[in-house]
Amino acid sequence: MSFLRPYGKVNEVDHAMLMARRKTRKRIAIISLSLIVLAAIVVAAVFGSRAGSKDDSKNSGVQPISSSIKAVCDVTLHKEACYNSLGPMGANSSQLQPEDIFKLSMKVALIELSKASQHFSINGTIFKDKMSNAAMETCQELLSLAIDHLNNSLSSEVSVMEAVDDLRTWLSAAGTYQQTCIDGFEEIKGDIKSNVHDNLKYSSELTSNSLAIITWISKVVSAMKLRRLMNFPLDHEEPEWLHQKGRMLLQSSDQLKKKADIVVAKDGSGQYKTIKAALKAVPDKSKKKRTVIYVKKGIYKENVKVEKNKWNVTMIGDGMDSTIVTGSLNFVDGTPTFETATFSVFGKGFVAQDMAFVNSAGPEKHQAVALMSSADQSVFYRCRFDAFQDTLYAHANRQFYRECTITGTVDFIFGNSAVVFQNCNILPRQPMSNQQNTITAQGKVDPNQNTGISIQNCTIAPFDKLSSSLRTYLGRPWKAYSTTIVMNSNIGSLIHPSGWLPWSGDSAPSTIFYSEYKNTGPGSSTKDRVKWKGLKNISEKQAKMFTVKEFLQGDKWISDTGITYKSTL
Secondary structure: OOOOOOOOOOOHHHHHHHHHHHHHHHHHHHHHHHHHHHHHHHHHHHHHHHHHHHHHHHHHOOOOOOHHHHHHHOOOOOHHHHHHHHHHHHOOOOOOOHHHHHHHHHHHHHHHHHHHHHHHHHOOOOOOOHHHHHHHHHHHHHHHHHHHHHHHHHOOOOOOOOOHHHHHHHHHHHHHHHHHHHHOOOOOOOOHHHHHHHHHHHHHHHHHHHHHHHHHHHHHHHHHHHHHHOOOOHHHOOOHHHOOOOOOOOOOHHHHHHOOOEEEOOOOOOOEOOHHHHHHOOOOOOOOOOEEEEEOOEEEEOOEEEOOOOOOEEEEOOOOOOEEEEEOOOOOOOOOHHHOOOEEEOOOOOEEEOOEEEEOOOHHHOEOOOEEEOOOOEEEEOOEEEOOEOOEEEOOOEEEEEOOEEEEOEEEEEEOOEEEEEOOEEEEOOOOOOOOEEEEEEOOOOOOOOOEEEEEOOEEOOOOOOOOOOOEEEEOOOOOOOEEEEEOOEEOOOEOOOOEOOOOOOOOOOOOEEEEEOOEOOOOOOOOOOOOOOEEOOOHHHHHOOOHHHHOOOOHHHHOOOOOOOOOO
């Protein structure tokens, strides 16, 4: 009986821990019960509606759409597209489970996306101007990535219920790739952009519907996980140090360099003189073994691409001021923003340490990316990213940056990944005379995407002397559901009192989610911030949702690298 107390001496620390565990169990019980009730209501909407389906069909004389499909379609943003695409495939079935419907939704999205990709492939180089043809080639690459992500979702080796976090990430990325294709035609005159939009409209809607369905399923799974958690004693959890198998960076930098599989050196002392040549020697789709590439100090003038089939590559340099990769591709000279990156990463599980990535095009060339990562579970540790507009393109999937330095001017941290910047130096620099500095431009286009920019325990300060008349903002909302949080960071006086800048007009969509939580420094005061509906005051519980463990759907992939990081607040 819980109200009884044992006689004799009681260790105060043990007693405090016991009471804390009891309180924790009680909170979990309350939350779990609430979520289970919610899950039961939603599941009832799917399965309970079947009871009347036979009577309905007899009365109407028309074969109705499967009631389970209709109930699941009702959670999507594009219901008519859902009914039309899934109805014929499940009209004769009354036993479809939500997981089956989810898989059907991905299949129809994949079919439609493949059609769109084929259209762009046939019409890939029919335009007269260089920029349009380049944008179309980029589109083909992006749609190929989207197809890969849908295929990965369909071929997952674990059940839908076990893989909900991965599935949400991959479907969020698939939607991002299609939107990026459309955005590539933003500055091109004529009807090309509208034609591209029309050709991707249906596949984008079907991808969004799959994302909505898996998001709904994930809420049920969360309730189940909490229920299971109640059955395990909290004082017997395994300590984190038991999970160190496969850690790489736990070794010293010198040890890693000595054990490197491949050495790159400009002076000829390694196997290769260029990073591009070294990457060609990396085995394709390596699941179990990491390939460590040591890039010796030097300036490497090359545009590097870690291809999508180059998995689990660790690239280590001699320091962010010693090993430098530099290029100068830019938008003004005719390269689409997505292709301007000096260093671009697509192969999952990529890790970079002690390196610098630079785009030297200068502010007058506008969009010129230093690094673009679209790789799932990519990590950058003690790296430097230097450019002006659009320095760091955190494009898609899950990403983590620790103890990095990022310089830039306009929208210099942008994209639609789920990304956490932790203990980084974020340094706005002097732009062109007619420009203002905006640190972030987050591109979330769908409310079900699990994406956003989280800046935690960072320092925001000038890169060099900034003009006293220059305005610098924490960011501006690139898309309708733009999501950005700055927390526990030191914000310098360079930040304008209003804090945030509209993308256009004098306000922002009410659907954005922006927040500042427990920041310090002269620029951290929120007294005169913009009065947007989407700029939120949040609690500690809400802030935790944007920490590594929560926002990046687990942190084992980071802990396996061995780098120092903080998983929560």
